[in-house]
Amino acid sequence: SAVISQKPSRDICQRGTSLTIQCQVDSQVTMMFWYRQQPGQSLTLIATANQGSEATYESGFVIDKFPISRPNLTFSTLTVSNMSPEDSSIYLCSATGRAVYEQYFGPGTRLTVT
Amino acid sequence: GEDVEQSLFLSVREGDSSVINCTYTDSSSTYLYWYKQEPGAGLQLLTYIFSNMDMKQDQRLTVLLNKKDKHLSLRIADTQTGDSAIYFCAESMAAGNKLTFGGGTRVLVKP
Numbered sequence: 001s002a003v004i005s006q007k008p009s010r011d012i013c014q015r016g017t018s019l020t021i022q023c024q025v026d027s028q029v030t031m032m033f034w035y036r037q038q039p040g041q042s043l044t045l046i047a048t049a050n051q052g053s054e055a056t057y058e059s060g061f062v063i064d065k066f067p068i069s070r071p072n073l074t075f076s077t078l079t080v081s082n083m084s085p086e087d088s089s090i091y092l093c094s095a096t097g098r099a100v101y102e103q104y105f106g107p108g109t110r111l112t113v114t
Numbered sequence: 115g116e117d118v119e120q121s122l123f124l125s126v127r128e129g130d131s132s133v134i135n136c137t138y139t140d141s142s143s144t145y146l147y148w149y150k151q152e153p154g155a156g157l158q159l160l161t162y163i164f165s166n167m168d169m170k171q172d173q174r175l176t177v178l179l180n181k182k183d184k185h186l187s188l189r190i191a192d193t194q195t196g197d198s199a200i201y202f203c204a205e206s207m208a209a210g211n212k213l214t215f216g217g218g219t220r221v222l223v224k225p
Contacts, residue, residue, distance in 0.1 A: 001159070031210045033212060045212045058212075094213075103206075
């Protein structure tokens with residue numbers, strides 16, 4: 001399995017500011033993804049983080065709001081820009097394992113925007 | 115489009131078996147997954163099944179897939195209090211593709 005860590009684990013941010021979340025995988029992986037889990041809800045994919053190129057965003061998510069970087073095969077960042085209270089969610093990073101059909105998740109970053 | 119549905123809640127007595135059900139709409143779903151989320155934690159991959167399989171057993175977990183009815187179930191034998199969590203089913207069209215999740219089933223195990 002892939003072991004995934006995220007930083008920070010939680011944060012409380014002011015409206016209008018930005019937060020960058022880091023995701024580190026313990027081995028080189030093919031695919032990395034960012035998901036959002038709104039309070040009491042299921043997970044929704046924000047984007048696929050592509051190594052060395054622009055991320056692929058899902059409908060309803062845009063690069064200006066959620067810029068993503070993936071400089072190498074083990075690391076990615078997600079920035080939540082110009083935050084509003086509606087951005088309060090858990091943000092989870094995931095990555096495929098050695099078997100590409102296995103997908104593992106980090107512990108999540110719990111974001112509260114006041 | 116893709117749609118994955120689960121019942122919201124399941125209550126079970128410790129020691130009994132739990133069965134969590136999931137239906138999906140996309141017949142192209144190739145990989146089907148079960149994840150567990152405990153309070154304040156991320157998602158733990160419990161098990162998965164390929165669409166060309168009917169059943170997969172892994173210790174206390176049994177996954178059944180009825181591809182004709184697009185129905186997936188997870189049976190937990192000898193349910194323990196530590197099994198209390200939210201269980202998500204998810205599907206993927208291809209290896210390494212994004213996952214589409216169901217809404218989650220909250221399982222409460224009573225002593």
